[in-house]
Structures are given as structure tokens and as C-alpha cells.
Amino acid sequence: MKDHNHILHNVDSDGIDRRGFLKCMAWAGTGVLWTVSGGVLVSKTLAQITKAGSLPAVTDLSFLQISDSHIGFSKDANKDVTETFRIALDRINAMPTQPAFLLHTGDISQLSKPEEFDTFDQVLKSCKTKDVFYVPGEHDVINDGGKLFRDRYLKSVEGKGSGWYSFNKNGVHFIGLVNVLNLQAGGLGQLGDEQLEWLEDDVKGLSAETPIVVFAHIPLWAVYPKWGWGTDDSERALGYLKRFGSLTVLNGHIHQVLRKVEGNVTFHTAMSTAFPQPEPGKGPNPGPLKVPAEKLRSMLGLTSVQYKQGKSALAVIDSNLS
Amino acid sequence: MITPTPGIKTTALLCAISLLNFSLFALAGEMKDGTIAKQNRIEIKDFAFDPQKITVKSGEKITWINRDGEPHTVVSVGKKFQRSPGLDTDQEFSITAGAPGTYEYFCSVHPKMTGTIVVEK
Numbered sequence: 001m002k003d004h005n006h007i008l009h010n011v012d013s014d015g016i017d018r019r020g021f022l023k024c025m026a027w028a029g030t031g032v033l034w035t036v037s038g039g040v041l042v043s044k045t046l047a048q049i050t051k052a053g054s055l056p057a058v059t060d061l062s063f064l065q066i067s068d069s070h071i072g073f074s075k076d077a078n079k080d081v082t083e084t085f086r087i088a089l090d091r092i093n094a095m096p097t098q099p100a101f102l103l104h105t106g107d108i109s110q111l112s113k114p115e116e117f118d119t120f121d122q123v124l125k126s127c128k129t130k131d132v133f134y135v136p137g138e139h140d141v142i143n144d145g146g147k148l149f150r151d152r153y154l155k156s157v158e159g160k161g162s163g164w165y166s167f168n169k170n171g172v173h174f175i176g177l178v179n180v181l182n183l184q185a186g187g188l189g190q191l192g193d194e195q196l197e198w199l200e201d202d203v204k205g206l207s208a209e210t211p212i213v214v215f216a217h218i219p220l221w222a223v224y225p226k227w228g229w230g231t232d233d234s235e236r237a238l239g240y241l242k243r244f245g246s247l248t249v250l251n252g253h254i255h256q257v258l259r260k261v262e263g264n265v266t267f268h269t270a271m272s273t274a275f276p277q278p279e280p281g282k283g284p285n286p287g288p289l290k291v292p293a294e295k296l297r298s299m300l301g302l303t304s305v306q307y308k309q310g311k312s313a314l315a316v317i318d319s320n321l322s
Numbered sequence: 323m324i325t326p327t328p329g330i331k332t333t334a335l336l337c338a339i340s341l342l343n344f345s346l347f348a349l350a351g352e353m354k355d356g357t358i359a360k361q362n363r364i365e366i367k368d369f370a371f372d373p374q375k376i377t378v379k380s381g382e383k384i385t386w387i388n389r390d391g392e393p394h395t396v397v398s399v400g401k402k403f404q405r406s407p408g409l410d411t412d413q414e415f416s417i418t419a420g421a422p423g424t425y426e427y428f429c430s431v432h433p434k435m436t437g438t439i440v441v442e443k
């Protein structure tokens with residue numbers, strides 16, 4: 001990454017050297033605002049922000065990530081995932097500034113059933129924000145290689161291959177990737193050659209100052225490969241993107257906030273709106289984690305992202321549903 | 323591969339199902355020659371196939387049952403046998419063993435989960 005530090009220096013007006021600051025990996029608690037600004041990683045709890053009346057200033061672009069709704073799930077870890085999804089939407093509707101759009105990073109459904117997608121769509125109608133960009137989770141493509149998912153959720157984008165695409169908003173280039181299809185026995189998430197070639201071509205003409213946001217279901221970094229929490233060919237994808245001064249990678253799949261900042265790249269995973277999963281390696285398997293009823297909503301949530309033109313860093317805010 | 327005697331097979335079967343479901347005894351039908359027909363049951367539990375490797379005879383039935391709270395699938399590497407739909411908790415899926423050979427399979431939802439079926443004549 002050292003080769004690319006000059007880009008950071010050019011973009012950051014305060015000129016603070018980021019080296020040494022950002023090579024960290026932190027467990028972020030829920031309801032914490034993380035701002036990478038001028039090379040300093042700042043965190044505040046959401047309660048602090050609200051009390052101080054100092055919500056981040058209205059910026060050029062704010063959008064919201066929701067993930068892992070798992071509509072159709074009804075086991076002990078959460079008997080009513082439709083209700084908690086609805087609560088998440090209520091939280092969005094209550095925001096003082098509505099996000100420009102939502103990103104849904106997959107696992108809309110539990111079993112890829114049409115009626116699960118129907119319920120999701122029905123509940124989503126209550127959301128004031130109407131634009132939603134989707135990538136599939138492995139639960140959305142169980143029986144048909146993702147055909148139903150693409151038919152329903154990629155109508156408004158020019159999906160390529162098994163459903164990857166890109167778009168621009170306010171000078172930020174967004175890339176939705178699919179890493180839950182054609183998986184190989186014994187392997188992790190996978191992007192595949194065709195998608196990687198498309199990605200290389202997609203960003204070829206962009207200047208290094210263009211902020212990039214990549215979103216995909218399974219983490220694009222090795223969170224915990226033993227549990228399948230990683231993507232086999234993510235390094236190749238990141239290779240095409242490392243020349244950019246600001247790269248934010250948003251994932252779901254692991255149902256908890258986990259963050260890693262590495263040079264100019266911020267990796268971030270979102271909470272689920274349905275049920276939590278254990279911390280990496282803590283427990284016999286990565287299945288749904290049953291927590292006391294009064295604790296559940298504190299482990300579900302959504303992620304708000306704000307971008308201000310002229311700043312290299314995006315502010316990423318996680319808030320829970322309690 | 324040593325072919326176990328029917329008696330040993332039955333013992334292995336009982337180990338595999340442990341004592342989770344006694345009703346399986348009733349399902350093990352007695353053959354005319356007095357041996358017990360083998361129940362090839364694979365439990366999907368804790369994100370793993372148990373037993374991970376199973377040896378069966380051509381023509382025998384193999385049944386998977388999902389004991390996890392998470393859906394899983396049974397998908398043949400190289401599409402050598404019919405894949406399962408998504409199996410929710412306690413759902414079963416069966417195939418009949420075909421031509422002798424070694425068949426690898428995995429869960430397409432959690433590809434770290436792999437298993438092997440050896441089919442003998």
C-alpha cells in the first residue's frame with residue numbers, strides 16, 4: 001500500500017500522514033460512529049452524538065446499508081424477523097436526513113422462497129427511501145442460481161453475468177459484486193474470472209481520486225475462513241482497486257460489525273436485521289446466536305455512510321435497533 | 323476397501339445415528355435371509371456432514387437430514403447425482419446410490435461443508 005500513500009497526501013487537506021495510524025483492526029461496538037478523517041480514526045457512540053446535538057454535518061451524499069434480513073427465519077434466535085426488519089425501516093424513516101438510497105447486502109430471504117421475497121417487498125414499501133441497490137446472499141440463490149433474485153431485484157440496474165454492476169452517485173463510484181454463486185466444494189465466497197475481468201475494465205478509466213464503494217455479501221477479506229467468512233479471489237479484486245485513494249468495502253454475511261482499516265482501504269461488515277451470529281471462532285459453528293430477548297435488538301442494526309466531496313474518507317455509522 | 327459383514331455394518335450404523343432417534347430401529351427392515359437392511363443416514367449438524375464419508379452398495383438409499391437451524395444443501399461435485407433443494411431444519415433428502423464409484427458432494431450454501439459417498443457393487 002505504501003506506493004499509494006501519495007494519493008492520500010494529495011487528497012487530505014490537512015496533510016496528516018496516515019501511515020501508522022490506520023493499520024489497525026478494531027472490534028466496533030454497536031451504535032458507534034467511526035470517522036476516518038485527516039488520518040485520525042475517531043469514534044463516538046451514537047448516544048454521545050445525539051446528546052451533543054452534533055450529528056455529522058449534512059454532506060453531499062449519505063446512504064444506508066441494511067443486510068441479512070433472512071425473511072422466513074423463525075427459529076429461537078428471532079421468532080419475528082419481519083418485525084425487526086420493519087423496525088429497521090422505521091429507524092431509517094425517522095432519520096433527520098433521509099439517505100439517498102439503500103444498499104442491501106444480501107440474504108433478503110432465508111430459503112430463496114418467492115413468498116419470503118414477497119414479504120420483504122411488502123414491508124419495504126413502508127420505507128420513505130425508494131431507491132434500493134441489491135447484491136445477493138447465498139440464502140437468496142439456493143435453488144436456481146439466482147434467477148429469481150435477479151428478476152426481482154436487479155431490474156433497475158444493468159446487471160452483468162450473474163448480477164454484478166456499477167453506478168455513480170455524486171462523484172462516488174459504487175460497485176455491487178456477486179460472491180455467492182458457483183461456489184466450489186471446500187472453498188469460500190468466489191467472484192470468478194468473468195466478474196474480475198469486468199471489474200478491471202469497469203474501473204480502468206477512473207481517476208485515482210474517485211472514491212470507490214464496493215459492496216458484496218460475503219466479506220472481501222479473510223475474516224475467518226474456517227467458517228467460510230472470506231472470498232477466495234478477493235485479493236485479485238482489491239489489486240484492481242488499490243490505486244484509488246479512498247476505497248470502502250461494505251459486506252454483510254457475518255451479522256456483526258467488524259472493521260479493518262488498511263492504508264486507504266476500509267473494510268466494514270454490517271449487523272443483520274434478523275439475528276446475530278457468534279464472534280469469529282467463538283462457538284461450535286457460525287449459525288444463529290440466541291441471546292436473551294432483551295438483548296436481541298442491541299445486536300441488530302444498520303449502517304449509515306456519509307461522503308463529503310473533497311474529503312477522501314467516508315464516515316461509517318453503525319446503529320442498533322434497541 | 324474391505325467390505326464389512328452385515329453385522330459390522332449394523333453396528334456402524336447404530337454408532338452413526340447414536341441414540342438420537344430410536345425410531346430408526348423400526349425403519350431397519352429385516353431381510354429374508356435374516357440380515358438387517360442398512361439405513362444410510364447422514365446427519366447434517368454443526369455445519370458438517372456426519373458421517374463425513376459413507377460407504378454404500380449400489381441400489382441402496384442414502385438419506386440426509388438437516389439438524390441445524392441453518393439451511394443446507396447436498397450438491398454433487400461435477401453434477402453426478404441430483405442435488406437437493408435447500409433443506410430447512412429437520413428436512414430430509416434421499417437419493418438411491420447408482421453406479422459404483424466415489425462421489426464427492428458439498429453444501430452450496432456453505433461450501434466448506436464437504437462429504438464423500440463410496441458406492442460399491
Ligand SMILES: [Cu+2]
Nearest residue numbers: 394429431432
Ligand atoms: Cu450448509
